[in-house]
Amino acid sequence: MSDRSAPDTGRLKEWEDRTEVPLFAAALVFLTGYAVRVLAPLGSQPWRDIALALVAATWLLFVVDYVVRLRLSGLGARFVHTHWLDTAVVILPLLRPLRMVKVYTAVQRRTDKPKLSLYARVMLYASLTSGLLGFSAALAVYHQEQGAPGSTIRTFGDAVWWACATLTTVGYGDAVPVTPGGRTIAAFLMACGLALLGAVTGSFSSWLVELFRREDEKRPPGSA
Incomplete structure (x- = not known):
C-alpha cells in the first residue's frame, strides 16, 4: 500500500522548473507596480490604480504557486517550516x-x-x-x-x-x-x-x- 502523504519530489521539481522564469517575470511586475504606488504622486490616476491591480494580481499568483508547492511536497503543515523562505516571500513579496x-x-x-x-x-x-x-x-x-x-x-x-x-x-x-x-x-x-x-x-x-x-x-x- 502506497503512502499518499509521501512527497512527490518529481512533480514538485517539474513544477519549480516550469514556473521559475514566469514567476521571476511576475516578481519584476510586482516590483514595478509597487514602485509606481510609492513614487507616483497621489493625484496621478489611473496609473496608481493600475499599479495596485498589478501588485494584487502578482501577489495572488505567488499565493497560488505556494499552495501548489505545498500540495506537491506532501509535507502538509511542515512545509511552512521546511520552506521558510518560500513562506516569507508569500507574506512579503519584496x-x-x-x-x-x-x-x-x-x-x-x-x-x-x-x-x-x-x-x-x-x-x-x-x-x-x-x-x-x-x-x-x-x-x-x-x-x-x-x-x-x-x-x-x-x-x-x-x-x-x-x-x-x-x-x-x-x-x-x-x-x-x-x-x-x-x-x-x-x-x-x-x-x-x-x-x-x-x-x-x-x-x-x-x-x-x-x-x-x-x-x-x-x-x-x-x-x-
Whole structure:
C-alpha cells in the first residue's frame, strides 16, 4: 500500500522548473507596480490604480504557486517550516529576490560539476539579487520614512543612497531610518548585505584559486 502523504519530489521539481522564469517575470511586475504606488504622486490616476491591480494580481499568483508547492511536497503543515523562505516571500513579496540565494547553496553541493561556470553563475545571481533587493529596500524604506518627523530620508534618491551604503556595509550614517518599520527593513538589509557580499567574494576567490590551479596543471613538470 502506497503512502499518499509521501512527497512527490518529481512533480514538485517539474513544477519549480516550469514556473521559475514566469514567476521571476511576475516578481519584476510586482516590483514595478509597487514602485509606481510609492513614487507616483497621489493625484496621478489611473496609473496608481493600475499599479495596485498589478501588485494584487502578482501577489495572488505567488499565493497560488505556494499552495501548489505545498500540495506537491506532501509535507502538509511542515512545509511552512521546511520552506521558510518560500513562506516569507508569500507574506512579503519584496523578498522574492532572496530566492536566488538558493543557487549558491546548490553550487556548494555540486562539487562534481565544472566550477568555473558555476562560480560565474553564482556571482551573477548574487549581484542581481543585491541589485533587486537594494531597490526593493529603498522603495520600502522611502515608503516608511517620507514625511516622518526627523527623517533624513526625504527623497527616493536618499533611499537609494542609504540602500547602497547598507548593502556594501559602508554605513556613512548621513541617511538613517527613524521609523520602526524603516529600522526593521534596515536590520534585514544589513544581514542580507553581509550574506550576499560573502557569497560574491567567496565565489570569486574560489574561482581565482581554481583558475590558478588549472594553469599550474598545464605547466610542464620542473618548470618555474
